[in-house]
Amino acid sequence: MERFAKIAAQAISAVLGREITPADLETPPDPSMGDFGFPCFKLSKEFRKSPPEIAKHVVSEVKSRKLVPDWLSVNAAGAYVNFVVAADECMRALLKDMLSGDGLNTSLGTYGMLPAGTRGTWVLEYSSPNIAKPLNIYHLRPTALGAALDRIGRYRGFNVVSINHLGDWGKQYGMLALAFRLFNRKIDDKLTMTELVDLYVKSNAAVDADPSLEAEARNAFLKLEQGDPEITALWKKCVEISIKEFNRIYQRLGVKFDHVWGESFYKDKLMPLIDDLKKRNLLELSEGAWVVRVKDEKENDLLPCIMQKSDGATIYATRDVAAAIYRHEKFNFDRMTYIVGAEQKLHFQQVFGVLRRMGLPWAGKCEHIPFGLYRFKDAKMSTRKGNFVTLEEVLALAKERVAELMLERAKDPDKPEAAHVAASDAICEAIAVGAVVFHDLHTDPVRDVEFEVDRVVDFEGETGPYLQYAHTRCKSILRKAHDVVGVPQCPAYDAALVMRLGAAEEIQLVRVLGRFPLHLERSLSFAKASQMAHYLIDLTKAFSCFYRECRVLSDDAELTLARLNLVEATRRVLARGLGLLGIPLPDRM
Ligand code: ARG
Secondary structure, eight states: OHHHHHHHHHHHHHHHTSOOOGGGOBOOSSGGGOSEEEEOGGGHHHHTSOHHHHHHHHHHHHHHTTOSOTTEEEEEETTEEEEEEOHHHIIIIIHHHHHSSSHHHHSSOOTTOOOTTSSOEEEEEOOOOBTTSOOBGGGHHHHHHHHHHHHHHHHTTOEEEEEEOOBOOSHHHHHHHHHHHHTTOOOOTTOOHHHHHHHHHHHHHHHHHOTTHHHHHHHHHHHHHTTOHHHHHHHHHHHHHHHHHHHHHHHHHTOOOSEEOOGGGGGGGHHHHHHHHHHTTOEEEETTEEEEOOBOTTOOBOOOEEEEOTTSOBOHHHHHHHHHHHHHHHHOOSEEEEEOOGGGHHHHHHHHHHHHHTTOGGGGGEEEEOOOOEEEOSHHHHTSGGGOOBHHHHHHHHHHHHHHHHHHHHTSTTOTHHHHHHHOHHHHHHHHHHHHHHHHHHSOTTSOEEEOHHHHSOSSSSSHHHHHHHHHHHHHHHHHIIIIIOOOSSOOOOHHHHTTOOOHHHHHHHHHHHTHHHHHHHHHHHTOTHHHHHHHHHHHHHHHHHHHHSOSSOSOHHHHHHHHHHHHHHHHHHHHHHHHHTOOOOSOO
């Protein structure tokens, strides 16, 4: 569809005398309205015509000047210029794209892929938990979304640099040092994350009871900043325990970073930054602290950004400014995206404001993508004190429920695989991870995630397991075709055969398959993996319609092969799409 969109965009450009790109085209919600549409609203003022008049004008020009090939029809619908690719052309061109490439080798194909490194450098920061605390379910949001954008970005030709900006520096590590002294704990190999959390809670309580201890904690952090060996050793141990713990979960989620550069990574760059800001005359003294006055992009005043506190300690924002500058020097990025909770909106506005006041021309390339919280409907989770639910607990709950569900399914004689699945830890794990991750990604990042385990693992709803199941169904059709009809597992594209396809459900399915690259692109430009998640649901629905109405394996050998081509194309797009979202693909379900 991308190729078609380019032809359409060029035709509109020729009529309007300005550059229109495929990114300016929209995908109508229902493919029967067209494969893509060009909205004319924005042109109304300049052309002094109503949007529908402009649309009509564009259509008549495109037609009379024969700006598009015969197989691309164009019509005006209200304020839109809509394009429809003829079914034959869809079949020929799209299926060829989907089924060529290295499908046989990777079994996923390369449909929609763009050559590596052709689209500039994208620094993507995500996950970024604080050390000495377990990963909370809330951390799934930046982790799953970041990892999905990371994979999609690479697939679409960006040179992605992924960074996990661990919270490993700051006053709270002074608190831990205090706790070690108060409770007479020494570093040893028995130290665990659970104990670290416990020590942190206990030291907070101790400070509440005796506020004079606070100075000791603050002082301990200052000493850490100055490289005190004892406190540094303690801090290092906490980092080590935390990273090990995080990695165990990252591995379950299939998440890897190019760089794990926590806040501490920038510690040598903080004083030079303060000096630089002083030289540029940007620092002002406010209540004993050094601050930079900042505005947002619309020139509204924001709270000043503190860079150095009165006791000389730097803060979170200082490290973010230093980190941004370092990353730009190192990677000369075209875009830098921070996937961080909505509550840090002001923080990022301030940080970007400082970069702008420093006159750094690339400040506008930085963006903060916020996300919402988790809300639990399951009683077990929602009543928990402090609403602190770990990601591992949620995965365990989902896995337990998947195994139960599979045992229930196994009672149905039509579901011979279910008993096997229930007994397989690896498959239950894949389904549970797929369910939880998909549920998170499917929710628009800015909205809160409503979590209810039965809904999340349901095979019938708009869920991960529903998609995983559709994928295994495609596989089993192909397997059966292989065993019964003797066709290869991965039928090769055959131009003559696909011309046998023509049923409405077949054409609709091909059109939806054709939208895959557009949705990849949209996921990237809006930094929303929910775009891809919704697309995969639509695809699966289109596949179900096709499967319901069109018998794949029949006496008509040609038609069977043509339909198998369609099944294989669906399987590849589903597998690729799910893989990019980080949803594992169980073999059988
Ligand atoms: N560690 C922070 C937290 O858990 C998030 C870090 C976000 N990234 C950044 N560059 N500030 O709240």
